[in-house]
Amino acid sequence: MANAKPCKNKVQDKVAIVTGGASGIGEATVLAFAENGARGVVIADIQDEKGHKLAESIGANRSTYIHCDVTDENQVKSLVESTVQLYGQLDIIFCNAGVMSFGKQTVLDFDLDSHDKLFAINVRGVAACLKHAARAMVEGGVKGNIICTASTAASVVRDMHTDYIMSKCGVIALMKCASYQLSGQGIRVNCVSPGTVATPLVCEKIGMGVEEVEKLFEPHYCLEGVLKAKHVADAVVFLASEDSEFVTGQNVVVDGGYHFHGIIKYDHVE
Secondary structure, rough: OOOOOOOOOOOOOEEEEEOOOOHHHHHHHHHHHHHHHOOOOEEEEEOOHHHHHHHHHHHHOOOOEEEOOOOOOHHHHHHHHHHHHHHHHOOEEEEEEOOOOOOOOOHHOOOOOHHHHHHHHHHHHHHHHHHHHHHHHHHHOOEEOOOEEHHHHHHHHOOOHHHHHHHHHHHHHHHHHHEEEEOOHEEEEEEEEEEEOOHHHHHHHHOOHHHHHHHHHHHHOOOOOEEEEEEEEHOOOOOOOOOHHHOOEEEEEOOOHHHHHHOOOOOOOO
16 A cells, blocks of 8 residues: 655645646655645546556545546546535646657658647646636635646757657746736646656656666766656645745756756657
8 A cells, every 4th residue: 555644744635636647757746745635636647547546545535536638628627626526625736647759750750640649638738737727726716736747858959859849848838827827816837847757658658667767867967866756746745835835937847957968869758
């Protein structure tokens, strides 16, 4: 059973949704919210078996899994409405569901159908989650927190994966607009930009195991060690807590100083 006992209480008695919450950074954040006192954590994903198992490990009284394809706005709307019905309100949403490029996606060989598929998840899906979560917060009089997953890829140049980089730039732009437009309602909106984390999605994309991926990227960090999903989850908890009560419109980079290397050319992705 996962360790989900409250200890730090940074989000004590809050209700949170985590999209893409069944694995990787989403899973780590679900557990971090539970460990920090959230009274309700809704795991939204399309990985039903993993999602149900994670919710069960936390406890049915504190966590629920809801199948949600973020490309379908009606499913997103239902997700938010179900959360409010179950727990009475919505305080936090971590808009984390996303995918990587479905090919190399260089400018000269740009597959626009693949681009559209990626944008439907990475940008449109985030916009739908942000929209309906914000509406629920405004209607409920909740001064909530919205955190979106961007990427360090949004601030560098790559020789491929153009649509992925574009999508993460779009997420940051969306966050900035939303943070300004929702500030009058006391709703804070921020992004977290991870470097490469050896999540199941990344390992599958690169074709390596967790240890191999971590070993590949470890020499590039300014800090000692390797970037873990927990490091990103801790940053999300900070942005969702009162520790960051006067922080909004910010893109928090969590990469151990990796982005200091600037322009990088290599055959793998973030």
